[in-house]
Amino acid sequence: MYECYLTFRSITPCQQAQRYLTGQSLRSQLLRTPKSIAFKGCGYSLKLNDTAIGLAAAKLRQANISYGSAYRIYSDGRVEELYL
Amino acid sequence: MIYLDNGATTLLKPKSVSRASAYAIRHYASPGRGGYRAAMEAAEEVYNCRELAAKLFDTQPDQIAFTLNATHGLNVAIKSLIGPGDRVVVSGFEHNAVMRPLVAIGADVVIAGRRLFDPDGAVEEFSEAITPETKAVICNHVSNVFGYILPVEKIAEICKEREIPFILDASQSAGCMEISHRDLGAAFIAMPGHKGLYGPQGTGILVCGQLGKTLLEGGTGSQSELLTMPEFLPDRQEAGTHNVTGICGLAKGLEFVLAQGPVHILRHEQRLIEKAVEGLADMPYVHCYAGNSCTQAGVLSFNVEGMDCEEVGQYLAQHDIAVRAGLHCAPVAHESAGTDKTGTVRVSVGAFNSKRDIAAFLGKMKKLHR
Numbered sequence: 001m002y003e004c005y006l007t008f009r010s011i012t013p014c015q016q017a018q019r020y021l022t023g024q025s026l027r028s029q030l031l032r033t034p035k036s037i038a039f040k041g042c043g044y045s046l047k048l049n050d051t052a053i054g055l056a057a058a059k060l061r062q063a064n065i066s067y068g069s070a071y072r073i074y075s076d077g078r079v080e081e082l083y084l
Numbered sequence: 085m086i087y088l089d090n091g092a093t094t095l096l097k098p099k100s101v102s103r104a105s106a107y108a109i110r111h112y113a114s115p116g117r118g119g120y121r122a123a124m125e126a127a128e129e130v131y132n133c134r135e136l137a138a139k140l141f142d143t144q145p146d147q148i149a150f151t152l153n154a155t156h157g158l159n160v161a162i163k164s165l166i167g168p169g170d171r172v173v174v175s176g177f178e179h180n181a182v183m184r185p186l187v188a189i190g191a192d193v194v195i196a197g198r199r200l201f202d203p204d205g206a207v208e209e210f211s212e213a214i215t216p217e218t219k220a221v222i223c224n225h226v227s228n229v230f231g232y233i234l235p236v237e238k239i240a241e242i243c244k245e246r247e248i249p250f251i252l253d254a255s256q257s258a259g260c261m262e263i264s265h266r267d268l269g270a271a272f273i274a275m276p277g278h279k280g281l282y283g284p285q286g287t288g289i290l291v292c293g294q295l296g297k298t299l300l301e302g303g304t305g306s307q308s309e310l311l312t313m314p315e316f317l318p319d320r321q322e323a324g325t326h327n328v329t330g331i332c333g334l335a336k337g338l339e340f341v342l343a344q345g346p347v348h349i350l351r352h353e354q355r356l357i358e359k360a361v362e363g364l365a366d367m368p369y370v371h372c373y374a375g376n377s378c379t380q381a382g383v384l385s386f387n388v389e390g391m392d393c394e395e396v397g398q399y400l401a402q403h404d405i406a407v408r409a410g411l412h413c414a415p416v417a418h419e420s421a422g423t424d425k426t427g428t429v430r431v432s433v434g435a436f437n438s439k440r441d442i443a444a445f446l447g448k449m450k451k452l453h454r
Contacts, residue, residue: 009306010304010307010314011116011305012145012146013316015128015131016146040307040309040310041307041309041310042117042307042308043306043307
């Protein structure tokens with residue numbers, strides 16, 4: 001089992017991305033970046049379905065909305081960076 | 085009270101503004117700092133306000149930085165672009181919110197366009213004054229003393245052609261005139277939230293076309309491991325906890341302006357000013373500084389023969405009519421119009437004023453010399 005995240009450096013770009021994705025019919029949850037992937041201190045992330053994260057990343061790039069990185073966090077705590 | 089001092093603060097606001105601020109003070113925590121409901125809901129409201137402002141000023145939400153007022157925003161803009169000895173071109177109708185920071189910095193200030201209600205002349209003078217040595221151009225959109233609408237679109241165009249940063253002071257125009265950040269290509273646009281945007285005092289917006297220097301440093305809820313301010317907007321310009329109660333009220337003010345439309349609000353205000361000018365024209369002891377619908381917004385200055393402007397203001401105050409007398413923190417504008425020794429009495433209207441307010445004001449003015 002795992003969860004997928006797109007990280008953002010601050011809450012404003014994270015909100016901007018979430019509203020854009022919602023408009024593209026891609027649902028996400030905005031939350032504080034989990035400690036295991038918060039490499040630069042405080043930040044916010046969008047939690048997405050595994051099946052949606054690739055499409056979401058592509059749509060954000062197309063719209064020039066930048067995100068930090070994409071990660072998969074496994075239930076045993078392992079972290080995998082995704083290169084989307 | 086008949087409130088005709090909207091150029092200072094719009095006291096009459098949509099009821100939703102105070103309701104939203106009152107709700108916020110009871111329910112919202114610090115935005116961008118926590119993941120719990122009260123913090124996330126606060127962040128949602130703050131972002132909602134950014135989106136509304138971005139829509140009104142034709143820009144992106146992350147280019148909207150919240151400030152304390154227009155003066156705060158102008159200080160950020162000016163101190164980002166101008167250093168000691170730098171040549172800066174400004175209009176002859178600037179407020180001290182522009183002039184005092186420039187003087188404090190020690191900038192070489194060149195004033196262009198001093199003739200009242202002469203936009204063509206202003207464009208010519210700006211064009212001559214802007215040289216390759218010019219570090220920035222700053223222009224008031226609407227004079228807070230005379231309501232003079234300056235030709236900022238044409239001045240911005242000159243700046244774009246010559247690649248000189250342009251700062252717009254939209255203190256009197258935000259909310260009653262169309263302003264497109266995209267079209268103007270301005271480096272910064274500064275405005276208060278508590279005037280034509282109908283928000284609470286203590287709110288302001290700086291539309292940022294560039295990152296800018298920081299006036300304040302502190303916590304932003306982002307990149308907290310760094311001891312320097314973030315290099316991205318809006319965080320770079322928003323150190324410390326946001327004025328969430330104010331921003332929630334400001335969002336309702338923005339909703340009101342978007343629903344009415346700035347052009348509609350301007351036309352309403354201009355009709356009231358035209359009515360005031362017509363009425364004062366029948367009083368030979370009054371001298372009005374009036375333009376026309378292309379050159380004057382909802383602000384009117386006048387003087388009364390044989391009376392100090394403060395006396396006139398006091399007389400009206402005694403009759404529960406609120407106007408402002410004096411130099412209006414804009415000595416340069418008064419010098420331009422030749423009223424620096426006398427000051428003026430200023431009437432400034434808003435969306436919630438009516439013809440009845442102007443009639444009441446004129447009624448008291450008629451009795452002034454009897």
